Amino acid sequence: MSFFMRVDVGQHERAFVLVDEQPTRYLTPGRHRLTYPFKSVRIVRVATGMPLTDLDTALLPLVPESDLQVITLGADDRALVFHRGRPYKWLGRGQHALWTVERLPARDREPGAPAVSVERIDTLRLEAEPLRDDIRPLVPASDYTEATATEGCVVLRYVDGALDAVLPAGRHAAWTVSRKVQLAVIDLRERLLHVTGQEVMTKDRVTLRLNLSAAFRVADARRLAVVARTPDDILYLAMQLAAREAVAARTLDELLAARDEVAAVLHTQVAERAAAVGLEVLRFGIKDVVLPGDMKELLNRVIQAQKEAEANVIMRREETAATRSLAQTAKVLAENPLMVRLKELEAYKDLAAKVGQVHLVLGEGAMPTLQLKQG
Known part of the structure; x- marks a missing residue:
């Protein structure tokens, strides 16, 4: 039992007086004298240093509106608490109590504005302004x-x-x-997609590997989002299937001879499939045609034989031309004896130009018959 009680309340706290467990009085900072004869009195102290408080709902009616702000938010309501101008707390659905006893400094010793403020957020709109980095x-x-x-x-x-x-x-x-x-x-920017080591079989049953490359970009983002879940995989599969179909319809020789034509056909087929999912194929090419080891050796031998045959043909052609030229020359010389004499003189001239000294070897008895003339 208490007849007289003195209660001191600090600057950053508030106190509630419960008489017979019933909320009776709200105490602000300072010294208070309480007299409740023949009553059970209990003091409940609450710190006000932090803006948010979880006061018992039975105590809320005792607090004046200037010291406490109570906000009730529905399922789609939100609010943002600022403390001293800085974001402090994001409030969701439910009832929230905030102390507003702290004041900001003001001039002329007048009480300033509360240090705690609340801003309700309109979340029913679809679009929102991007949040500041300190709020996010x-x-x-x-x-x-x-x-x-x-x-x-x-x-x-x-x-x-x-x-x-x-x-x-x-x-x-x-x-x-x-x-x-x-x-x-x-x-939406240009990207590259590579299909490497794709094994295919030609019309003449030669198994080879192709390396394909495609440059593409997103042309229709809405179609891409609605139609395709994994557009890169769809384009990859389209390149594989197109390569199998194009190669299977041609022999190895046809494929090697018309590589650019095959690439153009593949480009058309892949571009049609890509357009269906919102992609645009900008460039398409066959990077490599890789043959098996034995087939590569055989092909090299065929090419070597072809080149040797071409070389033999060229040699025979040159030999035939040379023989024909000699035959014509012989015919001209036979018909013109003077031309023969001129050819002999030209030969002597060429021979004399290459001779530095002349050595005579005379037989026995030849000396008396030798006559030297000075030109």
């Missing part, structure tokens, strides 16, 4: 989503599972409180 960590992923698309990319926005819009490059955000919103970034 406070907001759960279930309430907010955002995506940033650089130049050359777009953002696909899905609302409750359905494609809603294709957004240009930039930073985009959406509230996901009342609806399910997803933002997906699609790259």
